[in-house]
Amino acid sequence: MNLVINLNKPKDISSQQAVTRVKRLFGAQKAGHAGTLDPMATGVLIVCLNEATKITRFLSDLDKEYIVRLKLGERTDTYDSTGNVIEKRDVRFTKEKEIYEILERFTGSIRQTPPMYSAIKVGGKPLYKLARKGIHIERAERTISIHSIHLLQLDLPFVTLKVACSKGTYIRTLCDDIGNTLEMGAHMVSLERSRIGFFSIEDSASFEDILLKKSAHHSIDTALSHLNEIILDEDAFRRAKNGMPIHAGYPSISAINGGKSEAGEKAPKSQYVRLKDPENTLFGIGKIEDEVIKIERLLN
Numbered sequence: 108m109n110l111v112i113n114l115n116k117p118k119d120i121s122s123q124q125a126v127t128r129v130k131r132l133f134g135a136q137k138a139g140h141a142g143t144l145d146p147m148a149t150g151v152l153i154v155c156l157n158e159a160t161k162i163t164r165f166l167s168d169l170d171k172e173y174i175v176r177l178k179l180g181e182r183t184d185t186y187d188s189t190g191n192v193i194e195k196r197d198v199r200f201t202k203e204k205e206i207y208e209i210l211e212r213f214t215g216s217i218r219q220t221p222p223m224y225s226a227i228k229v230g231g232k233p234l235y236k237l238a239r240k241g242i243h244i245e246r247a248e249r250t251i252s253i254h255s256i257h258l259l260q261l262d263l264p265f266v267t268l269k270v271a272c273s274k275g276t277y278i279r280t281l282c283d284d285i286g287n288t289l290e291m292g293a294h295m296v297s298l299e300r301s302r303i304g305f306f307s308i309e310d311s312a313s314f315e316d317i318l319l320k321k322s323a324h325h326s327i328d329t330a331l332s333h334l335n336e337i338i339l340d341e342d343a344f345r346r347a348k349n350g351m352p353i354h355a356g357y358p359s360i361s362a363i364n365g366g367k368s369e370a371g372e373k374a375p376k377s378q379y380v381r382l383k384d385p386e387n388t389l390f391g392i393g394k395i396e397d398e399v400i401k402i403e404r405l406l407n
Contacts, residue, residue, distance in 0.1 A: 109157045110325065113311045122144050132318065145279075176298075182293065350402050354400070378394070379394050379395075
């Protein structure tokens with residue numbers, strides 16, 4: 108039972124608690140998730156069971172989409188409604204045009220500072236544990252990509268947005284930054300992750316669905332369908348299974364990206380790929396670097 112579950116995580120439980128429950132429902136030996144959701148957040152949480160736990164990092168890198176509701180005029184210490192209000196401003200004269208103009212400034216490649224209330228570790232300790240003790244640590248900025256922001260609803264002081272973004276984006280921080288740019292403060296009041304890669308909220312399963320055998324589960328191969336595939340012949344397959352690198356122009360490579368490339372064709376310079384045996388069965392993930400395929404992960 109090496110499955111990837113598209114779970115619709117409910118509110119008020121941690122991602123790890125959700126994973127533990129799915130693990131128990133399926134009777135799996137191992138379980139993990141690809142991309143943490145805060146307890147107050149709902150929506151798509153990819154849960155990997157047994158051998159599928161080996162591919163979590165290849166799924167957590169996928170782009171994500173969120174529906175977020177924020178409240179203008181109030182800034183909190185956690186950047187969301189679970190924290191203490193530390194600043195209040197009047198929002199009665201805020202104009203929709205002004206909000207649209209600000210949102211445009213947050214589209215594209217931007218710099219973002221992770222919040223203190225996050226799971227990022229410093230000296231082996233999560234920042235949120237230090238924050239709860241009143242300890243503040245300087246955090247390095249990181250570059251993220253906001254592919255798009257759409258204003259779905261404006262009902263002052265509340266604003267609802269749809270945000271498509273890269274991995275590593277903190278939506279709570281985005282809300283706080285938008286509020287600061289508007290010079291009135293803001294904090295997140297609700298968050299739903301509506302998509303990770305091709306895993307969408309419409310195709311997700313609740314705990315109740317899983318109990319009724321209606322779970323939205325996928326094979327490891329399907330879950331990794333965003334990666335190009337390479338089919339090997341017996342010789343190259345034996346080399347790869349023993350962890351030996353293969354030249355990307357190797358004559359035994361018979362397909363790249365589902366057979367769209369010809370045998371012996373040079374693969375792209377650097378990317379992760381699905382490695383398949385002559386029977387088209389997935390057995391590992393490789394990484395192409397300088398025309399050499401190195402084994403990243405082998406699957407049983």
